[in-house]
Amino acid sequence: MEMTQYLDIFIDESKEHLQAINQQVLLLEKSPEELSIVNEIFRSAHTLKGMSATMGYEDLASLTHCMENVLDAIRNKKIPVTAAVLDVLFVSLDHLEAMVVEIAEGGNGKRDVSETVRDLEALENGDSPAPALTSKRSNTESMQSYDQYEKQIILQSKEQGFNALELSISLREDCILKAARVYMVFEVIEQIGEIIKTMPAVDMLEAEQFETSFNLSVLTKESAQDIKDRIFKVSEIEGVEVSEITTENLNAAAVEESIENQGVEQVVNNENKKEETQQNTSSAGSGKTIRVNIERLDQLMNLFEELVIDRGRLEEISKSLKSSDLNETVERMSRVSGDLQNIILTMRMVPVEQVFNRFPRMVRGLAKDLGKKVNLEIIGADTELDRTVIDEIGDPLVHLLRNSIDHGIENPSIRSNARKNETGTIYLRAFHSGNHVFIEIEDDGAGINKQKVLEKALENGIITKEMSENLTDKQCFELLFASGFSTADVISDISGRGVGLDVVKNKIESLGGSISVDSTAGFGTIFSIQLPLTLSIMSVMLVEIQQEKYAIPLSSIIETAIIKKEEILSAHNQKVIDFRGKVVPLVNMKEIFEVPETNETSQHVPVVVVRKGDKMAALVVDSFIGQQEIVLKSLGQYLTSVFAISGATILGDGQVALILDCNALIK
Amino acid sequence: MTNEEKVIIFQLKDEEYAVPVQHVKSIERMQHITRIPRTVDFVKGVINLRGVVTPIIDLRLRFGIEEELYTDTTRIIIVSVGTIEAGLIVDAANDVIDLDKDSIEPPPEVVGGVDAEYIQGVAKIEKRLLILLDLVKVLNPEKLDVQLAKESLN
Known part of the structure; x- marks a missing residue:
């Protein structure tokens, strides 16, 4: 089977699962008594095992398997959670991570983990009454077999006073709409309890792929007889047999790998259906998501940036044309693209x-x-x-x-x-x-x-x-x-x-x-x-210095002001102004940027007060143009260190404006 | 076949120069250039090249040839070498020819005032003398820093 197409998904998901296990093991360290955490770890480990076995990474699968055994022993309170156990778990996790990394780099995920496996096995066998388990395997009375996870649910529910029942329901031979009957039975049971497992699987039942009888495992607080009565109310039911799932025959059930996998899936299915009643399992992930290649998001962002530039251009045109229809349309477009911008930006947020x-x-x-x-x-x-x-x-x-x-x-x-x-x-x-x-x-x-x-x-x-x-x-x-x-x-x-x-x-x-x-x-x-918050689009104040336009990031502006020439004071050869009781040094942008002079300076001096930390400076400009959303563009690889310029942007008229780096201007 | 190389020919003062066509992305007419303050004199600024901010180098100044007013024939050749993309202002760009690699000779010490450092070789075709530029060296950003350091010393 061609596996390469699944490799990326496998690697991504393995990393996620490993991360999840890591986190949960850390949690476990803090509260060793919390069995739900062990369950969570178990589930991730189990999925990982299944995936790696499918992909043919045997070492990965077998190490996970050993981990699983230890976790199972913890879960069944056969071994306590000690620092030694956690250390071995962490070591195994490191191994697993290394393997996944190797696979990601094109290797075959092979790794000598015999020592860790030995440690795990030693832990597992520490004081576990394993022989007792195997002896019971043969005389199992349970009709269905359960995997570890289901067993856990059953055990926990029993502790909380639920009855765990196995129902064997048979329909009449002449029943025509078998799926409908099954559905009705489900309905009846879900009113009073919860179905944790079906035999055959739910989708098979729905597709009527069964003879006349099926088995259900149910958790309920009602009595066996009560359930029986309720089910008989559904027509075309031939017979119902109810038996209780006891702790003994639970433990006795030895489970085949394949069934186990199937079981997990079913549980997950049921879980989604009945999330509100499932208290023992933690969140199954909220909301629907899809994986999107980050490159596509980047492309989307680039395209949107182009749009922002054109929006700026349109705004400019509509201003100069003074047509009210055009104005209105452009305004609406600006609003929509503003919303669009928010969505695109949040899509990139992690x-x-x-x-x-x-x-x-x-x-x-x-x-x-x-x-x-x-x-x-x-x-x-x-x-x-x-x-x-x-x-x-x-x-x-x-x-x-x-x-x-x-x-x-x-x-x-x-x-x-x-x-x-x-x-x-x-x-x-x-x-x-x-x-x-x-x-x-x-x-x-x-x-x-x-x-x-x-x-x-x-x-x-x-x-x-x-x-x-x-x-x-x-x-x-x-x-x-x-x-x-x-x-x-x-x-x-x-x-x-x-x-x-x-x-x-x-x-x-x-x-x-x-x-x-x-x-x-x-x-x-x-x-x-x-x-x-984001690197690519930002709000700036556009200013003019002689004929040149510059953008000052709004985030560093405190306020803008127009001061009279007389208000400029001199202190230590440095021009300063009194700004709300503070002495703020003036920075003459024209001189600093060696801007070719064309206009006469007037009596009124527009300044932009900017800050860096708690230091301030007043930048002297020639006029304010206004606030605008701009797309940040780099100056390219050639111009790497330009003084006091952090980047460039393209304005509505197609020209490039430079973005000031206020941090460099404040000493 | 393999011995031929397509080159773009441009003019700078009285000389003809050539750059391999695979390094040339496009040839643009003069347009508004946004000046970048406090950088070396041969960096004229940046332009908006279809959404990409591209630095522009005046090749005359880069090679220490006296500056001249831009005319109708002035062109910006957009070149890309490795990760660097830049525009070169030249007096005129007028030709694309196939150059026989065998006709390329190592550079003499000084050609038309341009340091031999930037020259890959010279080629003689009929009566024209073509100077092949070494774009990697021309676009070496380290030169910028050296130049800036020199200027700040003065």
């Missing part, structure tokens, strides 16, 4: 969860290596960000987290001496605010040692002695982001390899974001990252 997901594992591992106790709290994992940003933000966050664990959180002994909880906490927060997404990494560790930072900065020649005396706390912390800075006394392989926070800062700035840090000695440090 929850940061995708990035955050891998952190708990990482933090756990790191903390263990360093002998520290760290608890990672993730808040706002459902915050959404443009996919392009998501792809890029992972590494900087890893770096910051490592930093927090390595430098921030102290050793348990130091912490208890300082009367802190031995376990340090790192908060990873994500939230929306305006047109930005904020990601914060906060730890309750030692905080930044200002003196140490200064010494290091002096040592590395980043600042001079005189400068060091006048630095505010904030400025001092900013030094962390200077290139070639690393304060760790000992260079560990976790952080402090010289490629410090400056790399993080550059990365975030290249995404159009910014990063800041604040710290209180003894109480912890907080890194705060601000990111734009």
Whole structure:
């Protein structure tokens, strides 16, 4: 069978399942008693096993199988959830991940996992009464066989006072609409309980692909007799036999692989039908989704960008033509395309969860290596960000987290001496605010040692002695982001390899974001990252400097103003204005950009007040054109480092306007 | 067959230059160029080339030939080398010919004021002398930084 066409799907889904297992195992670590988590893991592992077996990756399948056995033992309370068990599970997961990666890279997914398999088997056999199980296999009384998952549901329901019944229903020989009768029986039963399994499968029943009798497994609170009576009310029923599913004959049922697979599918089917009553199984995924190749979304985005440019052009034309009909149409079109823009942008949004997901594992591992106790709290994992940003933000966050664990959180002994909880906490927060997404990494560790930072900065020649005396706390912390800075006394392989926070800062700035840090000695440090919601379309203010048009991102504008020439003051050879009680330096764009002069300057000077962090500057321009949505375009590979220009855009008239990088203009 | 190469011929001052046709994406008439502030003088700015912002280089200035007013014959040759795409302003672009690779000779030390560094070779066809440009070197962005550094020193 030709499998290559399924390979991509297989790889994608395997990764998802592995991620899910990873997460759940971490949860399990926190609450080892929670059997529903084990079920969740089991389900993912089971699907993974099925998929890899189908695709012919035997090693993958057999390792998953061993994992499954251990999970099953946990589920049946044969072995407790201990750190040793979790470690082996994590090791197996690492193996599985490596295999999937290898397959993705074109390998055959083979890997020597005999040791891990041995570990798993050892765990499984630890104290499990396996022989007792096998002996019972032969005298099974159950008509149907159940897979692990179904068994679990039955057992749990029994605990909650449900009866688990097996119904064997036969229809009259002369029954014409068998499917209709089956449907009616289903209806009757679903009023009082729940069907967890049918034999033959539901779709076979619906297609009337059975003789005259079928079996149902039902969970209900009603008695056997009551059910029997109710079913007999459906006409053309020949007979109903009811027997109870007992715990013994459940355990006795040894299940063939194929039936097992089938069973899972059925359960899922039923689950969807009766989600509201299914309490024991967790969410089966909400809403319908389809997978779309990201390239197509990118294409859609590109096409839409073209449309935005044409929209700008149309708006301009309609303004100059002053035809009310045209105006109206263009306005409506603008509105529709505005909505369209929102939809397209949200389509590209992905929850940061995708990035955050891998952190708990990482933090756990790191903390263990360093002998520290760290608890990672993730808040706002459902915050959404443009996919392009998501792809890029992972590494900087890893770096910051490592930093927090390595430098921030102290050793348990130091912490208890300082009367802190031995376990340090790192908060990873994500939230929306305006047109930005904020990601914060906060730890309750030692905080930044200002003196140490200064010494290091002096040592590395980043600042001079005189400068060091006048630095505010904030400025001092900013030094962390200077290139070639690393304060760790000992260079560990976790952080402090010289490629410090400056790399993080550059990365975030290249995404159009910014990063800041604040710290209180003894109480912890907080890194705060601000990111734009989307990279490709943004709101700008268009201004004119002589004959040239420039775009200033709205996100950095505080306000615009027109000031009189007399209001310009001079301080230390620097022109400043008094802006709402603050002294703001004037930046004459004409001089900075060496714009060829054509117009006389008037008595009134339009300025755009922009900010970078808490610093401000007033940019002197010649006139304001207005606010506009623009599509961000890069200047290409040739012009990589242009001063104070972050990109370009195409205006309605087809000309290129440059986008100002206010950060570079504020010193 | 394999020994022939199609080249586009353009004029700069009194010389004729050639670039391989596979590097040329299109030839455009002069149009509005958006100036980019504080960059080297030979980068004239950027244009909107069917939705792509494309940097424009004045080849005269690039090679240190005196600047001249643009005329009706002035053309922008859009070239792409590797990941870099740029437009070159030339005095005129007038010909496409098949060049026999055997007729290409290594460059002499100085040709028409252009540093030999940027020249791949020269070809003599009948009475015309064609200078083959090394586009990779002409479009090397590192030159930008060097030039900028020099300017900021002055």
